[in-house]
Amino acid sequence: MDVTLAQAQNLTSPAPPVIDAAPAGFAQRVMALPPQRKMMLGGGLAALLAIVVAMSLWGREGDYRTLYSDLSDKDGGAILAQLQTLNIPYKYSEGSGAIMIPADKVHDVRLKLASAGLPKGSVTGYELMENQKFGATQFQERLNFQRGLEGELTRSIQTLSGVEGARVHLALPNQNGFFREQQKASASVVLTLHPGRTLDKRQIAGIVHLVSSSVPEMSPKAVSVVDQSGELLSGSPDGGPEQSGLDAQQLQYVRTMETNYTQRIRDLLEPVVGKDNLRAQVTADLDFSQVESTAEEYKPNQTPDAAAIRSQQESVQSGAGAGAQPTGVPGAMSNQPPTPATAPINGASAPLQAAQAGGAAGAGGNGGRRDSVTNYEVDKTVRVTRNSTGNVRRLSAAVVVNHITKTDAKGKTTTTPLKPEELEQLTALVKESVGFNEQRGDTVKVINAPFQIVKEEVQDTPLWKQPQVLDTLRTLAVPGALTLLALIVVFGAIRPAINAAKPPAPAEDPNKSRLTAVVDDQQELPALAGDDILPALAAPGPDRRLEAARKIARENPVAMATIVRTWVNND
Structure with a gap:
């Protein structure tokens, strides 16, 4: 049975068209689900x-601030x-x-807690006096x-910068x-x-004067201040010299001097022996x-012309000799002869000349006396x-x-001591530096000895035990759990129910796919049986015929399948 293209066209014309039913809506498909699927x-x-x-409420509550x-x-x-x-939510870090x-x-909340007397604090002050018992x-x-009073002083000291805690002990006799x-x-004060x-010294002095x-x-000298290591920060408790005979400032000066000398040695030797290969103490x-000394020096007496006059006094007495009457105290003392004249060391006077002048005046009938005293400045240093x-x-x-x-080269470490000449060179450097x-x-001693290096085992805290990580996990625990639960609900309940409500996909005809593949490939098309050859058509060309055949195969695959089946049976 020969089937031509025209016959194929005739066969396709009476074929009834394939009309798909209108798909049902999503609501109808959901209503058609089983009760179990509807519940899911x-x-x-x-x-x-x-x-x-x-999650929205959790995000809204995330703005937390520190209360205490x-x-x-x-x-x-x-x-x-x-x-x-x-009934106030809180978080504790x-x-x-x-x-x-x-x-x-x-x-x-702070006002409400304050009205309730919270926080009381580990240090109590004058509030102890508020709850006095009657007896x-x-x-x-x-x-x-x-x-x-001790509590109030402790609170005042703890407000200072750098002070984490304090304790005050008072001895009130x-x-x-x-x-x-x-x-x-x-x-x-501790x-x-x-x-x-x-x-610094000013802050310590401020604490001392505060107490x-x-x-x-x-007295401020009766206040002792120590730190957590037991080091005395203020002066000695009795205010006097310490056991070494030095006060706090002198001891600080000694420590500073020793530190400077030690640093000189380190700066000089560390480039030679290494930073960690040196220990020095001065x-x-x-x-x-x-000590205060005073010395006075005097130069020898100078001539009157070169010496400086400090003071000068001169007195002159004169009188008539005829009318002169003997005067004086009667007795043996007044009858003594006159004493010989002497000249002072620092000046010249003329008592002898005055005496001679007086004698001459007495001889002449007139009496008179002249005294002159001159004091010169002493050259003193x-x-x-x-x-x-x-x-x-x-x-x-x-x-x-x-x-x-x-x-x-193998990575093995060995230690060797220094040579004697190297030690001598290091000793000379230390002597010059100090x-x-x-x-x-002064004494300087330099020795060479191996250092004992002790390796400290550092105990690393696991990451999941660190407080910061725990706080982060607690913060992200609720959002993460809610997100995981949402994913489980979506993929475990909602998605299967939605997939069940979808319309089923139409079954694909295997012959249709084979026919389409065969028609698309022109070389795979079988030849017509018999000697009858269709007359050549003026139009359209070979391409148009092929496109027409492909169109027929797409529009009516049943008829095209019948044609192909006929070709196969004829063969």
């Missing part, structure tokens, strides 16, 4: 909505109990020890007053009017400084005695010498140098 879809949507609402931090266990527990009573609440409630004795009242000499009050922080001014009749003996304090009396330096460390003076009694 409804429950999944409700759970997803609840998760979205919870660095609280004692007692105050922290009391504040948490009060927050639970007030173990890393920083802070209690955080919503930012819009911080000020209100309290005078000793108890005085003890509570002392404790309250009983004042009795029957004692002639009253005991003086004293105080001691400071806990922040890591890496120190207090002494708060207690009546307490002890300085300084002289803080104050006064020298006051005062020695400076803090002079170096003696120096002692000790230096330990490590062995030379070498590593061979200004060695043998007459002063």
Whole structure:
């Protein structure tokens, strides 16, 4: 049976068209689901909505601020109990020890806690006096007053920068009017400084005066201040010289001098032996005695022409000799002859000449006397010498140098001691760096010894145990859990229900795909049977015929399948 293209066209014309039914809507498909699928879809949507609402509320509550931090266990527990009573949400950070609440409630909660007396703090002040019992004795009242004063001073000191904590101890003796000499009050302060922080002399003096001014009749010298390592920051407790005979400033000066000498040695030897291969210590003996000497020098007497006149006095007496009457005290003393004349050392006078003049005047009948005294300035030099304090009396330096460390090609480490000539060179360098003076009694000792290196085992805290990581995990735990739950609901309940409500995909005819492949490939088309050859058509060309055949195969695959089946049967 021969089937031509025209016959194929005739066969396609009476074929009924294929009309697909209109697909049902999504709502109809959902209603057609089984009850179990409907329950899964409804429950999944409700759970997803609840998760979205919870995540939005969680994000809204994320703005938390610190209410209090660095609280004692007692105050922290009391504040948490009060927050639970007030129904206020809170968070506690173990890393920083802070209690955080919503930012819009911080000020209100602080006022409410303050009205309840929280936080009380580990230090109590004058509030001890508010709860006095009716039968309290005078000793108890005085003890509570002392404790309250210590607490107030502690609070004041803790407000200073660099001070982490403080404790104040007061010794207040009983004042009795029957004692002639009253005991003086004293105080001691223990400071806990922040890591890496120190207090200068002015800050320490401020703490000393703060404590002494708060207690009546307490001298600043009666206040002792120490740090957490037990080092005395203020002067000696009795205000006098310390055991070494030096005060605090002198001791600080000695330490500074020793540190400077030690640093000189390190700066000089570290480039030679290495930074970690050197240990040096210098002890300085300084002289803080104050010596003051005064010397006076006098030059020999000078001639009257060269000497400076300091004072001059001259007196002249004259009278008539005829009318002169003997005067004086009667007796043996007035009848003695006149004494010989003498000249003073620093000046010239003329008593002899005056006596001779008087004699001549007496001989002539006239009497007279002339006295002249001249004082000259003495050439004197006064020298006051005062020695400076803090002079170096003696120096002692000790230096330990490590062995030379070498590593061979295989990575093996060996140590070798220094040679004697190398030690002598290092000793000479140390002497020059500290200004060695043998007459002063200075000593320098340099030795070579291997250093014992102790490896410290650092205990690394696991990452999941670190407070910062724990806080981060707690912060992200709820959002992460909600997100995971949302994914489980979407992929476990909602998505399967939606896939079940989708319309089924139409079944694909295998012959249609084969026919399309065959028609698309022109070389695979079989030849027509028989000798009858279709007449050539004027139009369209071969390409148009092929396109027409492909169009027929797409529009009516059933007819085209019949044609192909006929071709196969004929063969």
